[in-house]
Amino acid sequence: MNQNYPPRQDYNFASSSIRAENVHSDPVEQFRLWYEEEEAAGHGEPNRIALATTTKSGAPSLRMVLLKIFGPEGFFFFSDYTSRKAVEMEANPHVAILSHWPRLQRQVRIEGRVEKSSREVTENYFNSRPRLSRAAAAVSHQSSVMDSRDSFEAQLQSLAAGENPIECPETWGGYRVVPTRFEFWQGQPGRVHDRVQYDVEGDQWSLSELQP
Numbered sequence: 001m002n003q004n005y006p007p008r009q010d011y012n013f014a015s016s017s018i019r020a021e022n023v024h025s026d027p028v029e030q031f032r033l034w035y036e037e038e039e040a041a042g043h044g045e046p047n048r049i050a051l052a053t054t055t056k057s058g059a060p061s062l063r064m065v066l067l068k069i070f071g072p073e074g075f076f077f078f079s080d081y082t083s084r085k086a087v088e089m090e091a092n093p094h095v096a097i098l099s100h101w102p103r104l105q106r107q108v109r110i111e112g113r114v115e116k117s118s119r120e121v122t123e124n125y126f127n128s129r130p131r132l133s134r135a136a137a138a139v140s141h142q143s144s145v146m147d148s149r150d151s152f153e154a155q156l157q158s159l160a161a162g163e164n165p166i167e168c169p170e171t172w173g174g175y176r177v178v179p180t181r182f183e184f185w186q187g188q189p190g191r192v193h194d195r196v197q198y199d200v201e202g203d204q205w206s207l208s209e210l211q212p
């Protein structure tokens with residue numbers, strides 16, 4: 001088979017190499033460091049993450065979401081509690097999330113258990129959203145089949161244009177991923193990449209380096 005492969009890109013960030021002994025002992029702090037470096041580099045939306053879920057029988061699915069809060073309590077994103085991802089997370093709370101920061105040639109993989117966030121966290125975030133986004137959350141049954149786009153738009157516009165407060169629907173809210181594993185990947189020349197993994201052991205993190 002004659003194949004035109006995509007152009008090869010070299011990874012040449014040897015100056016920011018990572019080793020088990022030069023990363024932060026707390027992976028959330030290491031994530032924060034890289035997140036802030038990506039943010040400072042101004043590449044836009046450092047909080048885009050891929051979220052992998054599975055059905056009860058193990059069939060995977062993947063989509064992007066936005067990481068809105070992270071810290072010692074976990075990694076938070078917001079969604080519709082009736083969506084496909086919500087149904088899958090209900091069936092299997094083991095999830096994976098992934099950040100890819102290509103210009104710094106970095107990837108962070110996080111695995112853990114997910115649970116719904118408190119109503120307080122949900123409502124705080126919901127109330128910070130612009131009115132159209134609040135209206136969309138109230139009108140949309142995310143991932144259900146759209147019967148009529150016209151009637152959906154009419155419902156959305158009438159709610160968004162009104163003056164009444166838009167309450168956070170019970171079917172919408174936050175999720176919190178509590179990590180059990182992190183892997184930090186830094187691209188290096190010749191595909192000899194740096195990889196540092198953290199695994200939770202009780203309330204401690206153990207570190208190991210992985211082959212490229």
Ligand SMILES: Cc1cc2nc3c(=O)[nH]c(=O)nc-3n(C[C@H](O)[C@H](O)[C@H](O)COP(=O)(O)O)c2cc1C
Pocket residue numbers: 048061062063064065066067077078079080083084085086142143
């Ligand atoms: C960059 C980006 C950010 C997104 N952020 C979110 C988000 O924070 N929450 C959300 O529910 N969907 C978000 N979406 C849409 C999801 O990728 C997906 O289409 C939607 O959640 C339905 O997924 P599901 O059918 O697996 O439930 C985002 C999409 C993109 C491309």
